[in-house]
Structure formats: structure tokens, C-alpha cells
Amino acid sequence: xxxxxxxxxxxxxxxxxxxxxxxxxxxxxxxxxxxxxxxxxxxxxxxxxxxxxxxxxxxxxxxxxxxxxxxxxxxxxxxxxxxxxxxxxxxxxxxxxxxxxxxxxxxxxxxxxxxxxxxxxxxxxxxxxxxxxxxxxxxxxxxxxxxxxxxxxxxxxxxxxxxxxxxxxxxxxxxxxxxxxxxxxxxxxxxxxxxxxxxxxxxxxxxxxxxxxxxxxxxxxxxxxxxxxxxxxxxxxxxxxxxxxxxxxx
Amino acid sequence: xxxxxxxxxxxxxxxxxxxxxxxxxxxxxxxxxxxxxxxxxxxxxxxxxxxxxxxxxxxxxxxxxxxxxxxxxxxxxxxxxxxxxxxxxxxxxxxxxxxxxxxxxxxxxxxxxxxxxxxxxxxxxxxxxxxxxxxxxxxxxxxxxxxxxxxxxxxxxxxxxxxxxxxxxxxxxxxxxxxxxxxxxxxxxxxxxxxxxxxxxxxxxxxxxxxxxxxxxxxxxxxxxxxxxxxxxxxxxxxxxxxxxxx
Numbered sequence: 001x002x003x004x005x006x007x008x009x010x011x012x013x014x015x016x017x018x019x020x021x022x023x024x025x026x027x028x029x030x031x032x033x034x035x036x037x038x039x040x041x042x043x044x045x046x047x048x049x050x051x052x053x054x055x056x057x058x059x060x061x062x063x064x065x066x067x068x069x070x071x072x073x074x075x076x077x078x079x080x081x082x083x084x085x086x087x088x089x090x091x092x093x094x095x096x097x098x099x100x101x102x103x104x105x106x107x108x109x110x111x112x113x114x115x116x117x118x119x120x121x122x123x124x125x126x127x128x129x130x131x132x133x134x135x136x137x138x139x140x141x142x143x144x145x146x147x148x149x150x151x152x153x154x155x156x157x158x159x160x161x162x163x164x165x166x167x168x169x170x171x172x173x174x175x176x177x178x179x180x181x182x183x184x185x186x187x188x189x190x191x192x193x194x195x196x197x198x199x200x201x202x203x204x205x206x207x208x209x210x211x212x213x214x215x216x217x218x219x220x221x222x223x224x225x226x227x228x229x230x231x232x233x234x235x236x237x238x239x240x241x242x243x244x245x246x247x248x249x250x
Numbered sequence: 251x252x253x254x255x256x257x258x259x260x261x262x263x264x265x266x267x268x269x270x271x272x273x274x275x276x277x278x279x280x281x282x283x284x285x286x287x288x289x290x291x292x293x294x295x296x297x298x299x300x301x302x303x304x305x306x307x308x309x310x311x312x313x314x315x316x317x318x319x320x321x322x323x324x325x326x327x328x329x330x331x332x333x334x335x336x337x338x339x340x341x342x343x344x345x346x347x348x349x350x351x352x353x354x355x356x357x358x359x360x361x362x363x364x365x366x367x368x369x370x371x372x373x374x375x376x377x378x379x380x381x382x383x384x385x386x387x388x389x390x391x392x393x394x395x396x397x398x399x400x401x402x403x404x405x406x407x408x409x410x411x412x413x414x415x416x417x418x419x420x421x422x423x424x425x426x427x428x429x430x431x432x433x434x435x436x437x438x439x440x441x442x443x444x445x446x447x448x449x450x451x452x453x454x455x456x457x458x459x460x461x462x463x464x465x466x467x468x469x470x471x472x473x474x475x476x477x478x479x480x481x482x483x484x485x486x487x488x489x490x491x492x493x494x495x496x497x
Contacts, residue, residue, distance in 0.1 A: 049369075105377075
């Protein structure tokens with residue numbers, strides 16, 4: 001379980017996060033949603049330690065990660081896997097080398113063991129016979145899958161996904177969403193997903209927090225999101241014509 | 251001052267939370283190929299012309315019955331070893347390798363590849379930059395040795411082709427009053443300049459913020475800053491070490 005407690009952050013004097021607290025449950029897909037530029041990616045970066053918050057702490061299974069020494073931070077980070085918005089695959093390495101990378105650096109497994117694990121993970125995300133392809137030779141959806149394979153290759157306890165289906169077609173988006181959800185259940189890990197895609201929220205968001213202008217305005221399950229009386233959340237959820245019509249028909 | 255402080259912290263980061271030694275050995279070899287082997291062609295071309303021009307210019311400026319012809323080769327040798335081989339090669343190296351390092355790291359930064367390393371618990375500064383600096387410090391002196399050899403040999407060929415000085419006089423000149431410390435001087439310069447180019451260029455690339463435009467800007471800044479630092483270090487080393495040449 002991950003707990004964010006009273007997180008505040010500003011850049012060049014402009015505050016982007018205001019006293020945000022949230023808890024992300026183990027074995028569930030926890031989503032952070034909100035419009036573009038509301039601070040959800042900054043919150044995710046504060047959680048994974050890429051950005052240090054000015055106030056507040058993030059606890060990974062009761063371990064204070066924000067104020068921990070380098071050793072504990074490294075220990076916690078080695079339990080993390082992260083899928084980045086653009087995949088963040090290493091350009092100069094092929095698919096196999098990308099997925100194998102965490103094993104090369106963080107474990108003492110033999111090459112055969114590593115290869116077996118890599119092939120297992122690639123198979124798990126539905127990719128086969130692409131081991132020797134370079135990132136520039138595969139599609140956006142495949143890059144995301146390779147990113148997921150790399151994120152889970154070292155058996156993480158925590159999985160973070162930053163806009164996992166941005167730039168993907170609706171079918172591939174659903175595929176990626178379901179893959180993340182299945183992996184979360186299968187490995188019983190704590191998954192945190194940043195998204196502004198309502199389809200994803202309704203499809204896989206078991207717990208959802210809504211951020212608006214740097215403040216947490218709502219927290220709950222995706223089933224309850226449509227019944228909220230918070231106007232900012234309603235504006236976000238029912239932004240599209242289809243959703244508006246759906247709401248009016250209910 | 252803020253930039254200098256940030257640079258010092260950046261260099262300090264290279265030596266903390268390092269990965270296993272074996273990891274770096276492989277990376278250093280890969281980087282050595284990129285920064286050293288791939289630079290040989292341009293270094294050879296520049297050095298050959300550098301030696302040729304130095305020979306011709308020196309010959310036309312030392313036309314006097316009081317100055318023996320071998321002195322021309324002596325001047326070419328001293329200029330090449332003390333100044334031209336390390337400094338001009340460093341400027342060429344900054345243009346080729348420095349811009350490449352900054353571009354590579356800048357692209358890795360904006361495509362979140364550096365963030366991916368950090369999230370994995372890997373010290374990205376140490377993992378990405380330390381091998382580049384080690385490779386540069388090892389390979390640049392070797393490039394300077396190649397540059398010095400090609401430059402002096404280029405001068406010899408120019409002497410033969412143009413006839414500004416005979417081949418025998420040239421050979422005699424390059425052996426005349428040779429001070430072995432000149433070679434040590436050149437190597438001290440080469441190690442320093444190899445470090446400067448790799449460290450500054452990596453620093454500029456590592457802290458790129460923005461998109462493709464900023465990556466290009468980082469590459470340009472890397473070359474500009476490296477060239478200024480090369481000239482400043484050249485002056486400082488000349489001031490500190492030149493007196494030792496006369497001992």
C-alpha cells in the first residue's frame with residue numbers, strides 16, 4: 001500500500017499541488033484523474049521520487065520514502081516498475097535488451113535465466129518474435145507493451161503508469177488497460193495510473209482520485225463517479241456530447 | 251556561480267551509488283569506441299593539414315641566412331606537441347563528440363529515459379555519464395598522440411612536396427633539442443581537455459528541459475562552453491607548466 005500524506009509542491013513560486021493526501025491500495029488499480037495541467041503527473045513524480053515535494057511524505061508500506069536516506073530510497077525504487085507516457089525505451093537497445101535491462105543491472109541472474117524471464121514477460125504482454133526489433137521499428141501500442149514488460153520483469157511491488165493509453169487507438173487502449181488490470185491482480189501489486197481518459201477510468205479504475213487545479217476534490221470508486229455532486233468533476237466526466245446524452249437519459 | 255555549483259554537484263554525483271564494476275567496464279568500452287575510434291578520421295584529416303600549414307607558414311616566416319632550415323621542423327614539432335595537437339584536436343573533439351554527448355543525453359532526458367533509470371533505482375548520472383568521462387579521459391590522449399604523429403608526418407610530406415625544406419633537414423630538425431617533458435605536457439593537457447569536453451557536454455545534455463529545439467540548443471551550448479573552457483584550461487596549463495619546459 002502507498003500513502004501520500006499532505007503533498008504540496010511549487011515550481012518557480014507557482015504552487016501546483018496543494019496539501020494532497022491519498023492512499024493507494026494493494027491489488028487494485030488506483031487512478032489519479034484530472035484535466036491536462038492540473039498536477040496529476042507532478043503528483044505521480046512526487047510519489048516515485050522524481051520530484052521532491054516541499055511538504056508532505058509518501059509512505060511505501062509504512063516506509064517514509066520522501067525523507068529516507070539514499071539506501072532506503074534505492075531499496076524502495078528497486079521494488080518499483082514504471083510505464084512512461086512515451087514508453088521511455090532505450091533507443092540504442094532492442095526490445096529484448098530493453099526488457100532485460102533491469103535484470104542486468106539489479107540482479108545476478110545468469111543470461112539464460114534472464115532470457116527466460118524476458119521471454120515470459122514479453123509473452124505475458126502479448127508480444128512474441130519481436131526480441132530483436134529496435135524501438136523505432138515497433139508501433140506505439142507495442143512500445144507500451146514493451147514498457148509494461150520492462151516494468152514487471154523484476155517482479156515489482158508497485159507499478160506506476162503515466163498516461164498508459166495516450167496516443168493509442170481505442171481498441172489498443174482497452175487492451176493496455178486490461179493488461180495493466182490483469183497484471184495488478186495476478187501479481188497482487190499496488191498500481192497507480194495517471195490518466196485523463198474516461199474510458200480507462202470506467203474500465204479499470206477501482207479507486208479514483210480527482211485532481212483539479214492542484215487540489216484533490218474527490219475520491220471514490222469508478223462506479224460512484226457519475227453520481228458525484230462536485231461540479232468540476234461532473235464537467236470533467238461529462239465533457240463529451242455522448243457522456244452528456246448518457247447522463248440526461250438516466 | 252549557480253551553474254558552477256550545479257556542475258560541481260553533478261560531478262560529485264558520478265561517484266555515489268555506483269553500480270557493479272563489471273557494468274562500467276562494458277559501458278566504458280562502448281563509449282571508448284564512440285568517442286575515440288569514431289573520431290580518428292576527422293582527427294587525422296585535421297592534423298595532416300595542421301602539420302602541412304604549420305610547415306609552410308613557418309618556412310615563409312623564417313627566411314633568413316642566419317636561421318638553419320632544420321629550425322623550421324623544430325618549430326613545427328614544438329608547436330604541434332605543446333599547443334596544436336592537444337588544443338586544436340580538443341576543439342575538433344568538442345565539435346564532434348561534445349555535441350553528440352549533449353544530444354544523446356538531452357534526447358534521453360526529454361524522452362524520459364533518464365527518469366526510467368532513476369525510477370529503477372539506478373543513479374543515472376553515474377550510470378550514463380561516468381563511462382563517457384572515463385572513456386574520454388582514456389581515448390582523448392590517444393587521439394592527441396595520433397594527431398601529433400600525423401601532424402609532424404604531414405609537415406614532412408609537405409616539405410617533400412613543396413620543397414620549402416629538404417626531407418633530411420626536416421628529420422634533423424624534429425630531433426633537435428628535443429625536451430621529453432613536452433610529451434608529458436601534451437598528455438597532461440590531453441587528459442584535462444578530455445575530461446573538460448566530456449564533463450561539460452554531459453552536463454549540458456543531462457539537464458536539458460523541453461523538446462527537440464532545446465536538445466539542439468544543448469548541443470550548441472555544449473560546444474560553445476567546451477571551447478571556452480578548453481581555451482581557459484589551455485592558458486592555465488601553459489602558465490603553470492611552461493616554466494617546467496625550461497628546467
